[in-house]
Amino acid sequence: MDGLISEGGGARTQKAHGASRFEDWYLTKRARWARALGHREQIVPFTGYGSTTQVRVFCRVLLTKTRTTRRGKLKKIRGWRSFTSVPVALARVHLTINGFSLTLDADRGGVIDHVIPVSLSPGWHTLTLRTDTSEPASARVKVISPQARVGVICDIDDTVMVTALPRPLLAAWNSFVRDEHARSAVPGMAVLMERLVRDNPGAPVVYLSTGPWNVAPTLHRFLTRHLFPIGPLLLTDWGPTPDRWFRSGREHKTTNLQRLAIEFPGIRWILIGDDGQHDEEIYSEFAANHPKSVRAIAIRELLAPEALLAGGRHHVDKTRYPQSTPWVSAPNGAGLAEALSELGVIKGRR
Numbered sequence: 065m066d067g068l069i070s071e072g073g074g075a076r077t078q079k080a081h082g083a084s085r086f087e088d089w090y091l092t093k094r095a096r097w098a099r100a101l102g103h104r105e106q107i108v109p110f111t112g113y114g115s116t117t118q119v120r121v122f123c124r125v126l127l128t129k130t131r132t133t134r135r136g137k138l139k140k141i142r143g144w145r146s147f148t149s150v151p152v153a154l155a156r157v158h159l160t161i162n163g164f165s166l167t168l169d170a171d172r173g174g175v176i177d178h179v180i181p182v183s184l185s186p187g188w189h190t191l192t193l194r195t196d197t198s199e200p201a202s203a204r205v206k207v208i209s210p211q212a213r214v215g216v217i218c219d220i221d222d223t224v225m226v227t228a229l230p231r232p233l234l235a236a237w238n239s240f241v242r243d244e245h246a247r248s249a250v251p252g253m254a255v256l257m258e259r260l261v262r263d264n265p266g267a268p269v270v271y272l273s274t275g276p277w278n279v280a281p282t283l284h285r286f287l288t289r290h291l292f293p294i295g296p297l298l299l300t301d302w303g304p305t306p307d308r309w310f311r312s313g314r315e316h317k318t319t320n321l322q323r324l325a326i327e328f329p330g331i332r333w334i335l336i337g338d339d340g341q342h343d344e345e346i347y348s349e350f351a352a353n354h355p356k357s358v359r360a361i362a363i364r365e366l367l368a369p370e371a372l373l374a375g376g377r378h379h380v381d382k383t384r385y386p387q388s389t390p391w392v393s394a395p396n397g398a399g400l401a402e403a404l405s406e407l408g409v410i411k412g413r414r
Contacts, residue, residue, distance in 0.1 A: 088172060091153060095127060098150045103127040105152055105195045109203030110280050112191075113268065113296045115327065118181050119205045122296070123193050124277050125155035125174045151175075152195075161191035161205070173301040175277055186210075186266065206268060206295065208328065214264040214359055216257065216293075217324065218336040219343055220273040220283060223364050224253045224292060249290040250364060252397025259401060260334060261293045263411045268331070269295030272320055274313030274341075277301055314342055321350045325357040332359035334409065336400075339393070340366045351389045360390040360409045362400045 110122035126149040151174030159166050161182060168178045176193075186209035194200040208215075221227050226248045261267050275283065277299045287294065300316045324333065335350070335358060337343025344363055351358040392403035404410045 088153065091151060091172075094150045095152065098127040101129075103129055103150070105155070105198040106149075107157065107193050107195065107198050107201040108281065109193055109201045110277070111284070111294065111296045112203060112205040113270065114179075114182075114184070114205060114207055116184055116186065116207060116210060118179050119161070119184065119189075119191075119207065120179050120296075121159060121168070121176060121191065121193075121203070121205065123157065123176045123201065123203060124280075125152040125157060125170050125176070125195060125198070126150060127152060155195055158194050158196075159191055161189065171301070173277070175301055208268045208331075209266045210330070212264075212266045212268060212328075212331055214260075215268040215270065215324075215328065215331045215333045216260050216295075216336065217270045217272050217321070217333050218257065219338060219341075220271055220275065220297075222250075222338045222340050222366060223336060223343075224250055224257075224271075224290075225283075225286060226250055247286055249286075249292075250396060252399070252401065253364070254290050254292045254397070256336075256362075256397035256401045256404075257293050258291070259410055268328075269293040270298060270324065271295055272298045272317055274316055275299050314346060317343075317346050318350070321346070322354070325350075325354045329357070331357070333357055334360045334362065334404075336362045336364070338364040338366055355388065358389050360392070360404060360407065362404060363391075363393040364397075364400065365393050365395045367395060 104127065106126055106128045108124045108126060110124070112119055112121045114120055128149045151172075152170065153172045153174060155170040155174055157168045157170060157176050159168055159180070161180075162184060164180075164182050166180055168176050168180075170176050184205075184207045186207050189205045189207060191203050191205055192200050193203060218224060257269065261269060271283070271287070273283075280297050280299055283297055283299075284294075298316075298320045300313065321335075324331075335343075335347045337347060344361075347358075347361045347363075351361065390404070390407045390409055392400055392407065394400045394403055401410055
C-alpha cells in the first residue's frame, strides 16, 4: 500500500509502519463511502499563535453529514461526532490573513499545523480557512509581543480539569458518554492562571496536552466556560504514526516545549502540570536543558483517589536538576498561588 493516494490529494511515498498503512487504507475507504453518502468537507478551526513575523496555524478537515442551522449555515461538529467523522487526509486548505493568501496541505489525519510568514501586530487576529468544497471557517491567532518576558504553559487533564478516570478510558468516557457540562475544573486553577496573566500583561498562555485534536472544541468550550485565559491548544493525533504503533505523548510534550523555547527565546515560561503522569520529569528535563526559558514549575498534587486512577504518582529527584528554578506543589490552584506568591513569582497577595 505504499504510495497510497489519499482523499485530500497527493501520495505518500515514504515507507511507513504497517499499522499506519492499514489506517490510511481504512480511512480512504471510509472517505469514499462518506462522500457517496453525501458527506461534505468541513473545517474545524483551532486557536493559533505566533510572533510579529510568523504564525503557527491549526485546523482539521473532516467529512461530515450535511447538517444546517435555520439560517442555512453548517452546524459545528460537537461531542462524539468529532470522533466518528472522517478526516480528509492531505486536504488542501486555502488560508487568508491580513490580505495574505496561501494554500496548505493537511497531514494524514486531516490536521493543518503549519508556520506561515506574515507581518502582524501583537494581539489577536482572525484568519479564514476553506477547502475547494467547504464553507469558510474563521480561526483566531494570538500574536505574542516581542516585549513579552513571561509566559504560561499548562497541562489540562488533572491539572485544570478533574478527570478521575483511568487514563485508557479517559478520552472515550469524556467524548462518548459524559456531558461536557458535567466536567469540573480543579478548584482555584482559573484564578491562578488569571493572576499570572494579570501580573504579566501580554503573557502568552499555551495549553499543552496529550489529548487528541478530536476534543479541541470541547476543551475550548470548557476553558471558556470556567473563565480560564484563552490560548492555543497543542494537542496530538491519536493512532499509529509512520514509524510506530501509537504516538508518544511524552515526545509530543517534549518536542513542543523545545519548539516554544526556540520560537520565543526571550520568554521565561511558568510550567504548570500534575504529578499523575510525567509532567514533573518532562518539566525538569526541559529546565535542565533550557534554564533561561523556565521561570517556575508548579505541580498540582493529585488527591489519593485521582492518583490511584491515574496509575500512581511519578515524582522525580529534584536534586538532579537546577536548584535555581522555583518549584512548588499543592493540591489546588489556591495552594499553588500561595506558594508562587511566597517565591515572588506572583506579585503580592489577593
